[in-house]
Amino acid sequence: MVGIYFSGTGNSKYIIEQFCREYDGNAATYSIEDHDALLAIKNAERIVFAYPVQFSTVPKMMRDFIVDNKGLWKNKKVFVIATMGLFSGDGAGLLGRILKSCGAEVVGGLHVRMPDIVADVKALKRPLETNRELVREAEQKVKKAVKDLKEGHPANEGLGPFYWLAGFFGQRLYFGHKTKEYTSKLKIDKEKCIGCGKCETLCPMKNITVTEQKAVSGSRCTMCYRCINKCPRQAITLLGKSVIEQSEIEKYL
Structure with missing residues (x-):
């Protein structure tokens, strides 16, 4: 297994490193910014992805990475992890569908709540100890997800029509336009x-x-x-x- 991730402040990086360490102590992880990532993907049969959801969807940089390298995903078995401040609906499923359209087999999905990274908005700001507890809970959830995956009944969070409805009507219908293109509003x-x-x-x-x-x-x-x-x-x-x-x-x- 190889881990592939995109991370802003380290949440997704931390989670995928925990997942891969729990699954196989020798499993390597690569940021999509890493030049060695493509070779690692090419040589791997199983891949786990992690990324932070944005308005119940995938960051454009991650989407572009998948689409620009669509020839790499055929027959790969992929497990998708979406990290979030609170809610994502079908965050894992959205990337899963993109990967499936490129020939991958999606074997599971996981949603993991982590400390909020949207630094300039008051929503979801929590006390320090609450955020630390979130991380501890995330670690336990990852351990269980790895155990379930090894036992042949992987988590399927974010996959399926109910999750799609939750993601679409929960956020994408109203805010999805914000992530369709890169933004100039920084x-x-x-x-x-x-x-x-x-x-x-x-x-x-x-x-x-x-x-x-x-x-x-x-x-x-x-x-x-x-x-x-x-x-x-x-x-x-x-x-x-x-x-x-x-x-x-x-x-x-």
Whole structure:
């Protein structure tokens, strides 16, 4: 088995590493940003995916990765993990359907609640200990999912018509348009920005550049919230107007 993931602040990375370690201590994990990921996928028979859902759908960067490499998925057995702050409907099923259309066999799906990463919106903000408890519960859920998978009755969260209805009417009908394309709405406060370049280095889309000691964003933001949660001056926002709380997985371990 090989693990493939996309992660903003580390939630999905942490979960897939836990899953692969529990399944097979020798199983390697790769970010879709890793140049070695494609070779690992080519040589693997079983693949587990993990990614954060956005408005009950898959981040555009992850969708593009699957579609751009559609020849790799034929006859692969895939298990899909969707991480979320609260709700996703058919988050795992959505990527599963894309993979199935490329010839993969979807063998299961799992939804895992994790600390919220949307740093500039008040919704879903929780006390530190509550977030730590969420992570502990997630670890136990992953252990059970691996056990069930090994015993031949894998979890099927996010798969099937009921989950599709929940995802579509719960979020995608109203907000799905936000993730169909990359966004140009990332905002950088020039007064707060110190031009440190951290956001430029972290951005998976190479959408941010530092010019004249100030960060400038382009039009290909994939809404991963990596730069917003890591900016030392809280100078970057996307959905909201100011940073409420920065989050990254290390705070909750």
